Amino acid sequence: LSLAALFLVSRLTMTIHKIMKEQKELKDKKKPMKKILIILDDFASDKKVMKSKTLKDLFFAGRKYGMCVWVTSQYYKIVPPDIRTNAEHLVIFSRQPSSEL
Secondary structure, three states: OOHHHHHHHHHHHHHHHHHHHHHHHHHHOOOOOOOEEEEEEOHHHOHHHHOOHHHHHHHHHHHHHOEEEEEEOOOHHHOOHHHHHHOOOOOOOOOOOHHHO
16 A cells, blocks of 8 residues: 555544544434445555455445445445445346356
8 A cells, every 4th residue: 555545544544543433422322413425436456455344344234333335346346345345235247258257
């Protein structure tokens, strides 16, 4: 990863932790949680990012904290299998060559 990419990943990790903490506090206090949509555009191509504990926590626990995650990728198989199988919806558009699907 480049220095700029490392900065973005670090910032993303801190932000996700902060949001999850705030949502958990609201849930624990029985207050309505905010509805949050996180869009990760083309992060799937970075295997280190996609396999990070923070993103796994987001994908596996985010739903119970009112968080929805969208991941965009040009290639289906780049997104780790545990994340793909945990997805509620997959939207796939055909492209050529179809062997990439």
